[in-house]
Amino acid sequence: MSAILSVRDLRKEFVTARPLFGTPTVVRAVDGVSLEVAQGETFAIVGESGCGKSTLARLLLRLIEPTEGEVWYHGEDLAHLPPERMRALRRDLQFIFQDPFSSLNPRMTVGALIEEPMRAHGIGTASDRRARVADLLTRVGLTPAHADRYPHEFSGGQRQRIGIARALASGPTVLIGDEPVSALDVSIQAQVVNLLEDLKDEFGLTLIVIAHDLAVIRHMADRVAVMYLGEIVETAPADALFEAPKHPYSETLLAAIPVADFGARRARPLVEGDPPNPIDPPPGCRFHPRCPYAQDRCRAERPALSPAGEGRAVACHRAAELDLTGLGDPTPKRSADAERRFDLYARALAGAVPTNNDS
Amino acid sequence: MTRRTGPLLDVDGLSIALRGVDGNLVDDVSFSLNAGETLCLVGESGCGKSLTSLALMGFLQSPPLSVAGGRALFSGDDLLTMDAAALREIRGGRMAMIFQEPMTSLNPALRIGEQIAESVRRHKSVSAAEARARALEMLRRVRIPAPEKRLDEFPHQLSGGMRQRAMIAMALANDPELLIADEPTTALDVTIQAQILELLRALQSETGAALVLITHDLGVVAEMADKVAVMYGGRIVEIGSAERIFTDPQHPYTIGLMSSMPSLGARRGRLVTVPGTVPQPGSMPAGCRFSTRCPFRTGACDEVPPLRILDGDHAVACVHAPLGGLGEAPLKETGT
Numbered sequence: 001m002s003a004i005l006s007v008r009d010l011r012k013e014f015v016t017a018r019p020l021f022g023t024p025t026v027v028r029a030v031d032g033v034s035l036e037v038a039q040g041e042t043f044a045i046v047g048e049s050g051c052g053k054s055t056l057a058r059l060l061l062r063l064i065e066p067t068e069g070e071v072w073y074h075g076e077d078l079a080h081l082p083p084e085r086m087r088a089l090r091r092d093l094q095f096i097f098q099d100p101f102s103s104l105n106p107r108m109t110v111g112a113l114i115e116e117p118m119r120a121h122g123i124g125t126a127s128d129r130r131a132r133v134a135d136l137l138t139r140v141g142l143t144p145a146h147a148d149r150y151p152h153e154f155s156g157g158q159r160q161r162i163g164i165a166r167a168l169a170s171g172p173t174v175l176i177g178d179e180p181v182s183a184l185d186v187s188i189q190a191q192v193v194n195l196l197e198d199l200k201d202e203f204g205l206t207l208i209v210i211a212h213d214l215a216v217i218r219h220m221a222d223r224v225a226v227m228y229l230g231e232i233v234e235t236a237p238a239d240a241l242f243e244a245p246k247h248p249y250s251e252t253l254l255a256a257i258p259v260a261d262f263g264a265r266r267a268r269p270l271v272e273g274d275p276p277n278p279i280d281p282p283p284g285c286r287f288h289p290r291c292p293y294a295q296d297r298c299r300a301e302r303p304a305l306s307p308a309g310e311g312r313a314v315a316c317h318r319a320a321e322l323d324l325t326g327l328g329d330p331t332p333k334r335s336a337d338a339e340r341r342f343d344l345y346a347r348a349l350a351g352a353v354p355t356n357n358d359s
Numbered sequence: 360m361t362r363r364t365g366p367l368l369d370v371d372g373l374s375i376a377l378r379g380v381d382g383n384l385v386d387d388v389s390f391s392l393n394a395g396e397t398l399c400l401v402g403e404s405g406c407g408k409s410l411t412s413l414a415l416m417g418f419l420q421s422p423p424l425s426v427a428g429g430r431a432l433f434s435g436d437d438l439l440t441m442d443a444a445a446l447r448e449i450r451g452g453r454m455a456m457i458f459q460e461p462m463t464s465l466n467p468a469l470r471i472g473e474q475i476a477e478s479v480r481r482h483k484s485v486s487a488a489e490a491r492a493r494a495l496e497m498l499r500r501v502r503i504p505a506p507e508k509r510l511d512e513f514p515h516q517l518s519g520g521m522r523q524r525a526m527i528a529m530a531l532a533n534d535p536e537l538l539i540a541d542e543p544t545t546a547l548d549v550t551i552q553a554q555i556l557e558l559l560r561a562l563q564s565e566t567g568a569a570l571v572l573i574t575h576d577l578g579v580v581a582e583m584a585d586k587v588a589v590m591y592g593g594r595i596v597e598i599g600s601a602e603r604i605f606t607d608p609q610h611p612y613t614i615g616l617m618s619s620m621p622s623l624g625a626r627r628g629r630l631v632t633v634p635g636t637v638p639q640p641g642s643m644p645a646g647c648r649f650s651t652r653c654p655f656r657t658g659a660c661d662e663v664p665p666l667r668i669l670d671g672d673h674a675v676a677c678v679h680a681p682l683g684g685l686g687e688a689p690l691k692e693t694g695t
Contacts, residue, residue, distance in 0.1 A: 048548035049519075155636050185403035186575065187633035190619035194629050212549065219621030219630070239625060256553035258578030260620055262605035271550055274518045330623040335607045341682045345614045346631045348654035 003036040003072075004174060004206050005060065010034070010069030010079070012055055016279065027278050029055040031230035033069075034305070037174075042200065042207040044217045044238070046253070047227035050278055056227070057178050057210045061093050062086055073174075091121045091170040096177040100163025101151045110137075110154075110162050111147030117170040136165040139202075140195060157188035161195065168199065175200075176208040181216060193220060214257050218242055223311075226250050229278055229286040232305055236312040243326040246314040249287045251324040261332045285317065293318055365435070366391040367569050368415075368537055372429035373439070375410050375593075378422050380641040385410050386593045387429070389666075392586070394536065397563070397570040399580040399601075402590035403616075405637050408573045411590075412539050414439065415571070416456055417446045433537065452482040455530035459542040461522040464529065465514040471498070472510030475529045482533045497528035500565075501558060520551035524558070531562060538563075541573040556582055577620060581605060586672075589613045592637060592648030595666060599673030609675040609682060612649045647677070655679050 010033045017025040029052045037043045045053045058064045060071055062078050071078040073093070078086065094117075104113055114133045118124060124132065134144035140161040151159060160180065167175055180196065181189040193216065200207050211217050217224060221238045226247065234247040245251045252271045271290040276282055285303050288294040297317050305315040316322070334342070368391060375385035385407040392398045400408040413419050415431055415438055431438040433454060438446065450456075458464055466474055475494035479485060485493070491510070498506035501524040514522055523543065530538060540559070544552040556579065563570055572583055580587055584601040589610065597610040608614055615633035635652045644650050646661040653660070659678045666676045675681075 187619045190630040190632040215621040256549040258582045260577035260581045338607045
């Protein structure tokens with residue numbers, strides 16, 4: 001595996017309260033994360049609210065400053081680059097937000113928004129850039145005429161397509177998406193997932209996706225990192241993780257997914273309670289208060305993320321002895337006639353309907 | 360309550376109009392529900408599922424929205440024509456609701472216990488002490504840890520999952536016969552969602568309440584539903600038992616929606632999607648509202664398709680259903 005991004009012991013602390021006297025309250029949102037993302041893969045970071053996955057994504061591109069740690073990209077440590085060099089490198093490393101327009105100027109036309117990163121990096125002449133805007137709009141399933149319109153004129157799915165076009169404008173090698181499809185309706189989400197995968201192939205991108213939806217992760221990702229309270233508790237190839245998780249928290253997450261199939265309702269080992277407050281994480285393994293397998297050692301000693309064979313790593317003292325349950329066979333149990341109808345639908349769609357016509 | 364012979368809730372031809380917009384936002388929606396049953400209304404943004412539930416609760420913003428037709432009999436009384444006082448009496452009493460965001464029904468300035476007690480005293484003549492005891496009992500039943508302590512806390516002191524439990528406790532405090540839940544777990548993390556769904560199921564089997572659950576998530580539907588109504592563009596396009604909807608779906612939209620969901624199993628290539636987007640209200644096609652996105656569209660789709668019963672309680676609003684009958688003929692007649 002040749003790594004395009006290597007992250008070493010990355011940390012981010014936020015001070016949440018600074019009293020006049022005494023010690024400030026510190027949240028370790030990302031607490032010693034190390035990982036490698038291979039060139040050309042789709043790498044997913046999954047976890048629940050407050051686990052630090054969005055902070056980690058922003059640290060990777062230095063949208064926020066890390067407290068400690070290194071992020072290596074082609075021999076340069078992004079975490080310690082001078083600002084002007086970092087700005088130049090942003091051409092290679094782009095971010096897709098959940099709602100790309102929450103942070104953009106609503107008075108700019110879509111064309112100007114997509115052109116902006118090219119201007120910032122001094123790419124091409126004005127007419128080159130205009131041509132590229134038209135080309136990008138077409139590639140994300142819109143039309144060149146959309147360049148003269150304003151963001152508010154577009155639906156959620158179209159806005160995400162525009163956000164993707166803008167992210168692609170500077171010709172990046174790495175795209176990081178923070179919940180890029182989670183605000184979209186299922187049918188639109190599927191269109192955008194397909195689009196991201198097509199563009200990844202077309203432009204040879206490396207994709208890092210932050211998400212809480214495990215089905216989307218399962219579909220898109222080659223490898224997955226599971227986060228809990230600021231730490232990575234498991235990394236594994238996607239198939240291996242879903243079929244045979246090695247960390248009890250991964251097992252818990254998989255068991256909680258509602259499966260869209262009749263009779264799929266499962267008697268599941270439910271974790272009790274909420275995730276603990278990251279201001280005051282429990283000692284030892286951070287998952288131990290909710291873990292059904294916890295022993296004394298887990299309450300005292302913090303497990304390190306250690307290799308577990310087959311390209312996997314897990315941070316659990318009991319990983320070797322536990323036999324955890326993944327998702328069995330989640331193929332929907334449909335009648336033979338129904339399967340024929342699904343097939344008919346897919347073929348009718350492929351033959352009769354042009355793609356990307358959501359205007 | 361002894362005079363009831365039909366279903367607990369019988370919605371017939373419910374239509375909702377928006378002033379100045381052609382075509383009803385909710386159009387001719389009918390379903391019924393017996394005590395103890397769970398019906399899921401499922402569909403994407405703009406399908407009319409939430410408007411339907413708001414109309415049942417008398418919460419339509421009127422004007423500009425208004426009920427344009429139909430009835431909704433709750434134990435024989437029409438919720439749509441009932442006077443405001445009678446509806447207030449039922450709401451929070453025999454019929455209760457749960458929302459996606461607990462803070463829409465919890466008062467941020469009142470302690471949890473006070474809110475539940477107040478809701479109890481509004482519908483039952485009990486003493487303050489009895490109401491408080493009931494509030495404590497409810498917090499226990501929704502498995503809130505340290506309920507005595509929570510009783511005197513404010514909503515902001517609770518986590519999202521705990522707030523959702525507190526809202527459920529309040530909704531169930533008066534033993535409702537009907538519970539309407541609009542995306543109750545959508546804002547929650549997946550492990551907390553699993554806890555809340557489990558809780559709803561347990562409480563429902565204890566109390567025998569009927570549940571109308573509004574959701575966009577077919578996984579939640581599969582976990583919870585006895586009956587399913589799939590909505591698109593303000594109409595029910597397919598309705599039936601959960602078993603039929605999941606094992607033998609018939610409407611092209613239901614099939615498209617299920618195809619759009621990424622599988623939890625090994626990857627099977629690109630997702631099959633539903634092309635395009637939902638038309639804006641007011642620019643819905645005259646006939647089948649799904650026709651602008653449907654790969655099976657023909658001239659026959661220019662007429663409004665009736666909801667036809669295919670088998671038992673399974674009904675589909677598609678002139679082409681059952682789709683299998685289309686055989687292998689290529690269906691290229693689309694105008695999109």
